[in-house]
Amino acid sequence: MEAVLKNLMSTAELLAVAAQSDVVSQWDKQTVNRAFHWAQYCEHLFSRFHNKPSVRRVMEKQLQLTNHSLRVAFPGYTGVSFSDLSRCQHLLLVGMLNNPELPFSIMKILFDATPVNTKNSEFQDVTGLCSHIIQCKSACKVLSPLTDLSGVGADAEVQGGMLIERMGALLSESTEACQTEHFLDSILQGYEGAAELFCMVIAAALLTPKNSAAESVSQDFVMNWLQKKPSVLQHMCLALPIALLMDLTKRHEKFRDTYCDLLKKWASDMEYNISDGVWVHTSTNTTMSFYKLTERFLALFEACPSLRDDMEKELNAFKISDGDFDVRGLSVWGDLLSALNK
Amino acid sequence: MSQLQSMIQQKQTSSPLVNVQEMQFWLDKAVVWSQADSPDTQKDTCLHLSRLKEFLQELLAHIHAMSSTSETMKRLPFLGQFLGRLCWNSFVTADDTSRKLLLQCLWGLYSEHPSNPLERKANQWIRKVLCQLATEEDHVAVQELMKRVGIPPKEYHLKVLRKMVALLQKSIGNGCSCLGNVNERCSCDHILATSEACVPLVTCPEAAPLIGALLQQPATCVRAAISEDFLHTLSSAYSREGLLLEEQAIVCLWYHSLSSLEEAVVSLLESVVTVTGSTPENLEQQVAQSVLPKACAQHFSIFLVTNDIFRSVLKQAEENESVKSLIQTFTSCFLKELALLQPQKQVSLKTFFPQSPQSLIVPLLTLPSEMPREAWRHHMNWLSGSLQRLIEEEEEGDGDSSSSTRGHHKIFESWFLLVQCGYWVQVTVQLLVMSGPEDCDLLLWLLTFYHHPTNRGHHRALQLVRAKEAWDHLRSLFMVLAGPFPVDHLQSLVTLLSPQPQQPSLSSLLILNLLVSFAVFFQQSLKRSTEILLTVVDKTGLVDEAVCILHSLGLRLNERSCLSSDAIRVHLRIKAFLNTLTHMHGA
Numbered sequence: 051m052e053a054v055l056k057n058l059m060s061t062a063e064l065l066a067v068a069a070q071s072d073v074v075s076q077w078d079k080q081t082v083n084r085a086f087h088w089a090q091y092c093e094h095l096f097s098r099f100h101n102k103p104s105v106r107r108v109m110e111k112q113l114q115l116t117n118h119s120l121r122v123a124f125p126g127y128t129g130v131s132f133s134d135l136s137r138c139q140h141l142l143l144v145g146m147l148n149n150p151e152l153p154f155s156i157m158k159i160l161f162d163a164t165p166v167n168t169k170n171s172e173f174q175d176v177t178g179l180c181s182h183i184i185q186c187k188s189a190c191k192v193l194s195p196l197t198d199l200s201g202v203g204a205d206a207e208v209q210g211g212m213l214i215e216r217m218g219a220l221l222s223e224s225t226e227a228c229q230t231e232h233f234l235d236s237i238l239q240g241y242e243g244a245a246e247l248f249c250m251v252i253a254a255a256l257l258t259p260k261n262s263a264a265e266s267v268s269q270d271f272v273m274n275w276l277q278k279k280p281s282v283l284q285h286m287c288l289a290l291p292i293a294l295l296m297d298l299t300k301r302h303e304k305f306r307d308t309y310c311d312l313l314k315k316w317a318s319d320m321e322y323n324i325s326d327g328v329w330v331h332t333s334t335n336t337t338m339s340f341y342k343l344t345e346r347f348l349a350l351f352e353a354c355p356s357l358r359d360d361m362e363k364e365l366n367a368f369k370i371s372d373g374d375f376d377v378r379g380l381s382v383w384g385d386l387l388s389a390l391n392k
Numbered sequence: 393m394s395q396l397q398s399m400i401q402q403k404q405t406s407s408p409l410v411n412v413q414e415m416q417f418w419l420d421k422a423v424v425w426s427q428a429d430s431p432d433t434q435k436d437t438c439l440h441l442s443r444l445k446e447f448l449q450e451l452l453a454h455i456h457a458m459s460s461t462s463e464t465m466k467r468l469p470f471l472g473q474f475l476g477r478l479c480w481n482s483f484v485t486a487d488d489t490s491r492k493l494l495l496q497c498l499w500g501l502y503s504e505h506p507s508n509p510l511e512r513k514a515n516q517w518i519r520k521v522l523c524q525l526a527t528e529e530d531h532v533a534v535q536e537l538m539k540r541v542g543i544p545p546k547e548y549h550l551k552v553l554r555k556m557v558a559l560l561q562k563s564i565g566n567g568c569s570c571l572g573n574v575n576e577r578c579s580c581d582h583i584l585a586t587s588e589a590c591v592p593l594v595t596c597p598e599a600a601p602l603i604g605a606l607l608q609q610p611a612t613c614v615r616a617a618i619s620e621d622f623l624h625t626l627s628s629a630y631s632r633e634g635l636l637l638e639e640q641a642i643v644c645l646w647y648h649s650l651s652s653l654e655e656a657v658v659s660l661l662e663s664v665v666t667v668t669g670s671t672p673e674n675l676e677q678q679v680a681q682s683v684l685p686k687a688c689a690q691h692f693s694i695f696l697v698t699n700d701i702f703r704s705v706l707k708q709a710e711e712n713e714s715v716k717s718l719i720q721t722f723t724s725c726f727l728k729e730l731a732l733l734q735p736q737k738q739v740s741l742k743t744f745f746p747q748s749p750q751s752l753i754v755p756l757l758t759l760p761s762e763m764p765r766e767a768w769r770h771h772m773n774w775l776s777g778s779l780q781r782l783i784e785e786e787e788e789g790d791g792d793s794s795s796s797t798r799g800h801h802k803i804f805e806s807w808f809l810l811v812q813c814g815y816w817v818q819v820t821v822q823l824l825v826m827s828g829p830e831d832c833d834l835l836l837w838l839l840t841f842y843h844h845p846t847n848r849g850h851h852r853a854l855q856l857v858r859a860k861e862a863w864d865h866l867r868s869l870f871m872v873l874a875g876p877f878p879v880d881h882l883q884s885l886v887t888l889l890s891p892q893p894q895q896p897s898l899s900s901l902l903i904l905n906l907l908v909s910f911a912v913f914f915q916q917s918l919k920r921s922t923e924i925l926l927t928v929v930d931k932t933g934l935v936d937e938a939v940c941i942l943h944s945l946g947l948r949l950n951e952r953s954c955l956s957s958d959a960i961r962v963h964l965r966i967k968a969f970l971n972t973l974t975h976m977h978g979a
Contacts, residue, residue: 163492240536
């Protein structure tokens with residue numbers, strides 16, 4: 051354990067040097083290769099010990115100590131946390147590329163665009179590392195307009211999958227529920243200004259195939275968390291394409307119930323505009339027309355046929371409480387029922 | 393003199409210069425591409441990609457020819473803007489070659505020892521651009537998520553790319569939904585757009601499954617067209633860089649792109665013709681590895697093109713033995729692949745050979761192993777008789793000039809088919825060893841026709857006499873079981889095999905084939921047979937040729953896979969001869 055901690059300390063120092071020190075001007079290809087090997091070693095440490103609280107605590111403590119002394123040597127240096135270790139190679143790369151002292155010959159090696167054999171996922175050599183990253187990113191952008199046509203989109207699907215996976219790890223670490231909730235809150239915060247994407251990511255997370263019990267637990271957790279965020283949930287139900295909403299109602303009973311309640315709420319918030327002869331929504335921030343609402347009810351009945359009877363009974367009860375008139379424009383429930391049974 | 397000097401000077405300074413107009417054209421393009429992210433601009437980028445690569449190559453040469461970055465920037469003030477815009481064009485940076493050239497241009501502008509503020513600024517800018525390219529994310533939200541879930545960006549982008557490829561692959565594999573109604577919009581419109589987007593991705597290993605799916609998509613709909621540009625880029629990457637594609641994807645590429653098919657056939661031909669001393673085993677392996685026989689069995693259109701190339705090569709090099717053995721090996725491999733196909737996918741053999749005499753197709757394409765040995769002689773006599781009639785009919789009409797081209801065509805096609813089915817020629821040689829004077833004529837005619845198809849100078853009759861002579865000498869040589877060799881026969885044989893000043897000489901390979909066959913199959917002691925073979929081959933200097941014939945005979949006999957005691961004896965003899973000959977060769 052002592053040796054591991056020593057290695058951890060050296061790698062943390064290495065990361066700081068790579069980003070901050072002018073020593074890198076002396077680095078050659080071999081040095082850089084070795085540096086990446088050490089970074090890779092720390093990624094292994096993370097995957098081995100992140101769910102062993104006792105070891106993790108010792109390592110966190112070691113990192114705190116090292117960070118402290120590094121901050122003395124390099125003012126302004128932020129240090130590495132234990133969770134940073136999972137992306138140690140990336141941090142090393144970012145640090146190096148931002149260090150103006152990095153020899154340009156090393157840049158050339160990193161950006162070498164000779165096609166590399168990517169079959170071997172364990173890296174052997176840093177040659178072309180950045181070129182491959184650029185290729186991957188660019189290829190995603192080239193293909194992205196073609197894949198956005200249906201479903202949540204590949205990027206949201208991957209993000210949702212990553213989220214569920216991380217949730218699984220958090221939940222299995224017997225972390226307190228509030229901590230996991232806090233984690234989801236922080237994710238939500240990260241998507242500030244990208245609400246549409248967040249809806250897609252959450253939808254994708256809830257729709258990932260349930261390969262294991264852990265994934266199922268994670269999804270339930272996300273669903274429960276979502277119910278405590280009515281504004282997020284409402285935004286999802288408004289923004290997501292109907293086909294996706296139907297997939298969600300089929301997969302999650304809780305989601306279905308919430309969605310049904312929302313539909314009824316949207317209906318009850320409508321009032322009849324006598325001059326135009328249409329039902330309009332009273333709230334200004336919801337663009338739900340009577341036509342769209344009918345469409346959503348019909349889609350729901352098609353996705354979950356068993357719902358139709360109960361739902362219609364309920365709508366009928368509302369209609370009766372409105373006086374049970376069969377005249378257009380008096381009760382939204384009456385007009386909705388006749389539109390649904392056209 | 394001074395005028396000349398100034399002209400030279402002008403040439404020296406102006407030659408590396410990139411045309412200003414051209415620079416302006418590309419700068420305008422780069423600006424348009426970066427301003428709108430519409431499908432039209434994307435398509436335009438893809439269409440210009442190969443020309444852009446040429447321009448970048450020129451630009452790189454230009455940069456290298458300049459003494460400093462300051463000088464380069466002075467001559468091409470918009471260079472930085474141009475390169476900078478290209479760096480943020482995903483179509484350019486996704487393509488291996490464009491990206492490589494673009495980065496090299498940036499490196500070319502980096503000054504190891506900057507001498508002025510401009511160069512220092514350029515250096516800083518280059519470092520910044522490179523760093524942003526490799527590490528910056530479009531979405532802050534995504535960056536935050538990666539940080540929180542602990543996934544490195546490289547892994548994330550790889551995952552997204554693989555997911556996209558899988559999604560597109562699936563949607564293409566679903567095929568068409570419009571049931572042939574031309575006016576209806578259908579998912580197949582997607583195929584053209586996807587293939588266009590794949591132009592910069594042909595060498596991207598992660599995109600390989602998508603490229604395979606595009607090539608193999610079930611073409612049930614008129615809208616399911618693949619971009620020509622995509623096919624062109626793919627086929628040149630395949631031939632130039634040895635792009636790794638799945639076998640079935642290669643077959644589809646050939647099916648869609650004639651030029652890439654031609655290139656594949658020509659490269660097979662070249663590799664066979666240029667490599668000397670290749671054994672028939674190697675040849676067979678080489679042919680099978682080319683995947684062409686398989687492609688030919690699956691699509692008869694591929695076979696027709698391949699065969700056309702073989703046909704025209706053979707017309708120019710009728711005596712080139714390596715071309716002939718390639719064609720023979722190719723046909724055998726093709727027939728094997730054809731037999732492996734499911735019956736419902738098989739097309740009638742005659743479809744593959746529309747130009748060949750119809751009556752000969754099935755008898756010649758039947759493999760010797762598919763027929764009892766006792767029937768061989770009858771089969772060969774019938775084949776020889778039919779061919780003879782066919783050829784004589786055509787040659788008789790030779791005087792009539794209008795029909796003579798058609799006649800020659802028919803003769804050539806018959807011979808071409810015989811070359812393709814060379815295994816029957818080998819059977820003929822084998823049967824001649826066991827023949828008597830009374831039943832050798834038809835077989836000798838077939839063998840002579842195979843080696844001398846054109847009857848130039850109407851020499852066939854004479855060649856036939858010589859072939860009979862050779863056969864007589866061989867028979868007499870091998871019939872004597874003990875005692876001294878009949879020297880006169882030996883000498884006559886050597887004379888027949890040696891280059892003769894007077895025309896027409898008989899093909900030495902015909903005689904050599906007969907000699908090897910006698911040595912292998914005739915009931916003569918191994919010692920004596922070896923001696924005869926060695927003596928003749930040594931005196932005529934035809935060791936390599938004899939070795940080659942022995943090799944290919946061994947291979948063919950292996951294919952027929954008879955395990956009778958006679959077959960084992962034959963194999964041992966071939967081995968022994970090969971041993972002695974290669975030994976002699978080495979010494």
